[in-house]
Amino acid sequence: MRKNFGAQTWMYPMPVLIVGTYDENGVPDAMNAAWGGIYETNQIMLCLSESHKTTQNIRKKGAFTVSFATAKTVVPSDYVGIASGNKVPDKLEKAGFHTEKSAFVDAPLIQELPMALECKLVKFNEDGIVIGEIVNVSAAESILDADGNIDAEKLDPIVFDSVQHVYRKLGDVAGTAFSDGKQLQ
Template identity: 50%
Template sequence: MGGLYDADQVELCLSASHKMTKNILAQKAFTISFGTKKYLDACDYVGIVSGNDVPDKIEKAGFTLQKSEIGNAPIIQELPLCLECSLIKQSEEGNIIGKIEKINVDEAYIDENGIDIEKMELLSFDPIHKVYRIVGRVVGHAFAANAQLK
């Protein structure tokens, strides 16, 4: 789990026992690849299986990796959106704070209007219902939807 920490920063909520936490602290870099409907099963698998128990879980899921330009962190080639981040710090609670250094987007999802998020069919986990949902539909414009209240 995680989210935006600041305009150009992210926060990951990972326990110290995660292999990913150990790798991030050692490498001082990490990536965040966004799951899609097309790869739902594989994304669910890598999200619930521990790298401590199954070291080749990425390969078992059918994903191929390439090295990030930001440190020694992997990019999952099959997923269309990836944030390459450098480690800023680990918070007192153990959360990982990183700076977004680069955003990678598969060209198939870029059109004259920019990045087509709806076409990507990005996944979002709904913890209340324990289901995955697809991100996409625009319902308002940030920092402008409140105009009639000012």
């Protein structure tokens, strides 16, 4: 038997995305955006309200970064989601985040977040969806495995549980993609 909840914004897993931008004066800003994901092979989409400083910055600069919040950065990652850049101009400093300029787009990388997608704006849809082209993925060496690839366990990303309103850690490996299902062929 199932219980019906009606239309809800519940999806598992929902990555906790930290969107980094610069304003017209080159001041870095970041926000926590739970509603986003891969749009095309080399594109990402974010659902951002027009009122966000981040949205205005993307419109002005045509670029942004998307970093993945981690278990170690829960507090500052949550803070940049609850503090508005329109009201708290130094929220990155208050969060304890430090930035450096991306070599690929006119947007900041947050040093405490070890993996980022560096994106240039493709377009804004009429319904507030931001579509960006991923021009580079950068990762701190601390989260790489012996072969030089990103190790999800070392990254330790968190996901947003929109039902319980908590952040959760990802779990163990459950199977091998594009392989396990072959046993049914």
